[in-house]
Amino acid sequence: MAVSASHYDQSRFGAEIPRFSPRQADVLWVVGTVNQKMAPILKRVYEQMADPKWVIAFGACASSGGFYQNYTAVPGIDRIIPVDIYIAGCPPRPEAVLDGIIELQRLIQERGPHGTSGLNPRQIKEPLVLSRE
Amino acid sequence: METTSASPRHLKPLDFGAEPMVVELGPQHPAMHGITRFQCRLDGEVVEEMVPDIGYLHRGFEKEAEATNYIKIIPYTDRLNYVSPLINNVGYVMAVEKLFGVEAPRRAQYARVIMSEISRVTDHLTCNGASAMEVGAMTVFLWFIKAREYLWELVEEVTGARLTTNWTRIGGNANDLPYGFLSMLEERLKKVEEAVNEGEVLILRNKIFIDRLKDVGILSRERALSYGFTGPMIRATGVPYDLRRADPYLVYDELDFEIPVGTVGDCFDRFLVRQEEIRQSIRIIRQAVDKLPPGDYHCRDRRVWMPEKYEVFNSIEGLIDHFKIVMEGPKPPPGEAYMGVEGGNGELGFYVVSDGSGHPVKCRVRPPCFNFVSAVPEMTIGHYVADIVPIFGSINMIGGELER
Amino acid sequence: MSQDPATGGAASAAAPAAAAQPPALTRLLLERFGDRVLSHHTQHGDETVSIRREGMLDVFSFLKDDPRCAFELMIDLTAVDYLPRAPRFEVVVHLKSIGKNHRLRVKIPVAEQAPEVDSIQGLWVAANWYERECHEMYGITFKGHPNLAPLLLYDGFEGYPLRKDYPKGYQQPLVPMRPVRERYDYGERFHPVKHSHAAAVTEPTEG
Numbered sequence: 001m002a003v004s005a006s007h008y009d010q011s012r013f014g015a016e017i018p019r020f021s022p023r024q025a026d027v028l029w030v031v032g033t034v035n036q037k038m039a040p041i042l043k044r045v046y047e048q049m050a051d052p053k054w055v056i057a058f059g060a061c062a063s064s065g066g067f068y069q070n071y072t073a074v075p076g077i078d079r080i081i082p083v084d085i086y087i088a089g090c091p092p093r094p095e096a097v098l099d100g101i102i103e104l105q106r107l108i109q110e111r112g113p114h115g116t117s118g119l120n121p122r123q124i125k126e127p128l129v130l131s132r133e
Numbered sequence: 134m135e136t137t138s139a140s141p142r143h144l145k146p147l148d149f150g151a152e153p154m155v156v157e158l159g160p161q162h163p164a165m166h167g168i169t170r171f172q173c174r175l176d177g178e179v180v181e182e183m184v185p186d187i188g189y190l191h192r193g194f195e196k197e198a199e200a201t202n203y204i205k206i207i208p209y210t211d212r213l214n215y216v217s218p219l220i221n222n223v224g225y226v227m228a229v230e231k232l233f234g235v236e237a238p239r240r241a242q243y244a245r246v247i248m249s250e251i252s253r254v255t256d257h258l259t260c261n262g263a264s265a266m267e268v269g270a271m272t273v274f275l276w277f278i279k280a281r282e283y284l285w286e287l288v289e290e291v292t293g294a295r296l297t298t299n300w301t302r303i304g305g306n307a308n309d310l311p312y313g314f315l316s317m318l319e320e321r322l323k324k325v326e327e328a329v330n331e332g333e334v335l336i337l338r339n340k341i342f343i344d345r346l347k348d349v350g351i352l353s354r355e356r357a358l359s360y361g362f363t364g365p366m367i368r369a370t371g372v373p374y375d376l377r378r379a380d381p382y383l384v385y386d387e388l389d390f391e392i393p394v395g396t397v398g399d400c401f402d403r404f405l406v407r408q409e410e411i412r413q414s415i416r417i418i419r420q421a422v423d424k425l426p427p428g429d430y431h432c433r434d435r436r437v438w439m440p441e442k443y444e445v446f447n448s449i450e451g452l453i454d455h456f457k458i459v460m461e462g463p464k465p466p467p468g469e470a471y472m473g474v475e476g477g478n479g480e481l482g483f484y485v486v487s488d489g490s491g492h493p494v495k496c497r498v499r500p501p502c503f504n505f506v507s508a509v510p511e512m513t514i515g516h517y518v519a520d521i522v523p524i525f526g527s528i529n530m531i532g533g534e535l536e537r
Numbered sequence: 538m539s540q541d542p543a544t545g546g547a548a549s550a551a552a553p554a555a556a557a558q559p560p561a562l563t564r565l566l567l568e569r570f571g572d573r574v575l576s577h578h579t580q581h582g583d584e585t586v587s588i589r590r591e592g593m594l595d596v597f598s599f600l601k602d603d604p605r606c607a608f609e610l611m612i613d614l615t616a617v618d619y620l621p622r623a624p625r626f627e628v629v630v631h632l633k634s635i636g637k638n639h640r641l642r643v644k645i646p647v648a649e650q651a652p653e654v655d656s657i658q659g660l661w662v663a664a665n666w667y668e669r670e671c672h673e674m675y676g677i678t679f680k681g682h683p684n685l686a687p688l689l690l691y692d693g694f695e696g697y698p699l700r701k702d703y704p705k706g707y708q709q710p711l712v713p714m715r716p717v718r719e720r721y722d723y724g725e726r727f728h729p730v731k732h733s734h735a736a737a738v739t740e741p742t743e744g
Binding site for chain 3: 232380468
């Protein structure tokens, strides 16, 4: 919340509007602990997003489960969906969040504009061999 | 031409034979704070039936607490109500202090009062700002968040963190109020008051805002009591029940403040009660600053407080005490204690059972929003589906506290 | 019995020497329901009464309706698992009266076999969800409760996680968890220190 308000103003770095539907979103922020009840929903939201897509795990609890290691907390959302950027801290400082956004932008610049964790629509993985019969 | 002149000015309402529709709100919905799911059956736009489904942020606080020692639970309590973590810290630590039979020195108690009231202000600012934003008043939200940011910087000055404060200890506080804090506090309080007044002027005479909140989400006094409401929600129905007055803990009985109550118990009353409580909290902070006594910020009880470093290095008793607290944790005598404090949302109770070992047998949190969310269907049924958002905003549900 | 924390204090309080003057509410309950009160104590100033499971509803409705008690608020309902002890569970109810400004803690010991108590959600609606939570966490059945469906957990969760014999870390995932393997391909920019253990990032395999 504080990141998007005027004190830290994340829109300076090109991350402006939260989209209210996963189908329009490019980046999925997973904020806070994900538990076993939430896991199917998280997976579904991720699957609903259009490629290319990226995932940011926000804070220790999302990245690894943090200090919740028990019957209900998922030990890191990368056990459910692939993750690109892990932001440290519980909860992260707003500066760390901004750093995570910039780091993701750098990742995209280096790797190209395809999702680093999802499918790459531009890349054909196997050559298409036509059948001669 | 004839047909138009002859035609009636309004179309006759058609009977569509409207079938009830089931709408899922949440768990991932931007209008929902936190993650809660509501299944609503709608007749047209009116909510006929509603089933809340919670537990999407259940993190097993109680199971974790049973496996850790009494000091290590304090960081877990930060994450319960993450908007006012200091009150959680104070509540838990006071329950354990009750179990031990120790008491923090007066300076620590006054410091706890100051910090709890700062937390209460941030809690109410968040709730009121968010509920104003959800009915369209974005500016108010930004102003309240700005005011909250001033206070969080103060909290950071004292505790080292904005949200996860981990500040209180059994028998005292982690540190004293820092040098220059009190003057900074006064300056910040003025700014907060200014922002609160400005925001209030914007919306309290705004017809849209009033229409959206007035007479929405009413729960009668009897039903509210039966649902176990506490805090601003019960005060909005006109019951002057405030734990700071009813069971004075810390030094609240030495401070002068009013308990604002509403009349009807709708969302608007809750908004007004919270606004007034912000002012009262600021008043409490000012009094506590004036009365802040000199002295220690922690007790000298060796069962709970680590000895000073020179004792650890120079005496065998100090070394043993240090080792015991670090390796085994403090061990309260067998027994059970319940301590309720007035949290941002209501009575935040901690029920700790000890068997004499380093781990609690049970560390139960009594979450105030649990009762509120269980009453959401009763408050909502019969209202429009658009009213769910202000009702849900007015109860100030905090996921971490609700589901623990 | 001696290692049990709760009744350890209670037994001493119930002894004739210590129970010279029990507080008003306890005395009232002892007069009215003398045979149903198992023990009582006022440890740390919290007035506590332990009652029998049979006929507990009468006691609770007395506590709610009698003008001398007038407990309008049911603050909390939970259970405690004292594993090695004979009555294994204890349902703990905290009550608060606003008008009289007093509190009471009522405890109901429950045996491990067929853990069942009467539901008090007819008296206080607040108990409805607390009993649901208590049921899924401890497996205690509340007789007369309309809907004991899981609240914080999900359908298909087996066992009762807050019981002492439930392993703390035993998870029952709803979606298959992805396996984890070691991977290091973030490039030097992100991990400038080579050959350090910090550089090896555990990352799940695709799919």
